[in-house]
Amino acid sequence: MADVIRQQQLGGVRREFAPWTDPAAVPLIRFDAVTKRFGDVAAVDGVSLDIIEREFFALLGPSGCGKTTLMRLLAGFEMPDAGRVILGGEDISTVPPHLRPVNMMFQSYALFPHMSVAANIAFGPKMEGWPRERIEARVDQMLKLVQLDGLGGRKPHQLSGGQRQRVALARSLARSPKVLLLDEPMAALDKKLREETQFELMHIQYELGMTFIIVTHDQEEAMTVADRIGVMDKGRLVQVGTPAEIYEQPNSRYVADFIGDVTLFEGTLEGRDGDVAVVRERTSGALLRALAGTADAAPGATVWIAVRPEKARISPDPLPPDTPNVLAGEVFDIAYLGDLSIYKVRRPDGTFMKASQPNATRLVERPIGWDDKVWLSFAPEAGVLLTR
Incomplete structure (x- = not known):
């Protein structure tokens, strides 16, 4: 009850x-x-970014996009070739790692196997010359924080993967750094434990009032834990925003495609009907409508409409004539995920569109099956107009 x-x-x-x-x-x-x-x-190409105190910030992107290098620049393991890294108003670009008020939790956890849990946690404060009484109090505090009371005498090999992850977190926090850097901290955990740990990490960050920066390629993980997300590609930041902004208002096809699932319709901008952009799809010639938003494009320009599967509707029956954005096709594949089903529909022009439906009732007989003819639709406000 207390956790709730x-x-x-x-x-x-x-x-x-x-x-x-x-x-x-x-x-x-x-x-x-x-x-x-x-x-x-x-690896990092002219990146400018501000992170606010007490923020839980996620650097998100595929392998090789530069997110880990950017974090290592903050930790001091790499030095910039150009630009400045500023922490608390001070340029720390040339400050060695051990003199920075920053700590890093590595993906491998890097626990000392010959040391007990308590000794692992105490290592940082001990290296800084803390008095023994203060170290012991800090170790007890950290063990309680990560819910490992009574396990201080164990060795890392006597712990589960989730417990070792907590020890690594406690050791990283023991010196009370201004900033904690987390490099794929939950990559080694199974899905269920990873989801539970994500919420625990959020609780700990809030309770301590610290600034956390997490590097991950897991979109769901970033969306769950972060206040804001910075999406990276080829060494550059391509969009920074809250999880809702990144998901609902991507600024490019790259971001729309990388964050979650999406169908992209390529076409030519025919014009505007108030706030609604009218786009003629390139492959089928169908006229599609989506909110123009802040997209700046002139008639005749190549644009794209991004539609998330949950925003699309699927019907086994023809839709009324006044329904916007109706597209017909046949069910090519179905993914049953328990809480929802995802339908991959092949259209006559050979392109595909996805639609998802919540499984609100127990599955007795599937109303839509493989190879069924279906009609898809989406509201104009459900589509996002993209110009790049």
Whole structure:
């Protein structure tokens, strides 16, 4: 019951926490036109980014996009070739790692196998010369925080994967760094444990009031834990926003396709009907309508409409003539995921569109099956107009 209450309280706080919308907010961390090259390859290419104190920020992107290099630049394991890394108003670009108020939790956890849990947690404070009484108090505090009371005497090999992950987290937090960096911290956990740990991580970050930066290629993980997400591609930040903004208002096909599932319709902008853009799809010639939003494109320009599967409707019967954005096809594949079913529909022009339906009742007989002819539709406000 206490966990439920704490989760509800956290949810309320997180919904109200948006200091990045305040023009007067002073960032705790600032990447100022930072570039890092390895040979001829720019792993980080002119990145500028502000992260606010107490923010849980996620760097998201595929392998090789530069997200880990950007975090290593903040940790001090790499030095920028150009630009500045600023923390708390101070340029730390040339400050060695051990002198930065930053700690990093590695993907492998990197626990000392010959040390007990308590000794692993105490290692950082001990290296800094803390008195023994203070170290012991801090170890006890960290064990309680990560819910490992009574396990301080065990060795890492005597713990489960989830428990080792908690020890690594406690060790990273023991020195009270201003910023905690997490490099794919839950990659080694199974799906169920990973989901549980994500919420625990959010609780710990909120309770400590610290700034967390997580690097991940898992979209769901970033959407779950982060206040804001920075999506990276080829060393550059392509969009920064809240999870809802990134998912509902992607600024490019890359972001729309990388975050979640999406169908992209390519076409030519015919014109506008008020706030609605009218697009003639290239492959079928169908006229599709979507909210224009802030997209800046002139008639005749190539544009794309992005539609999420949950925004599309699927029907085994023809739809009324006044229904917008109706597309016919045949069911090519069905994925039953328990809480919902995803239908992959092949259209006459050979393209595919996905639609999902919640399984609100127990599955007795599937109303739509393989090879069935169906009609898909989506409301104009469900589509996102993209120009790149």
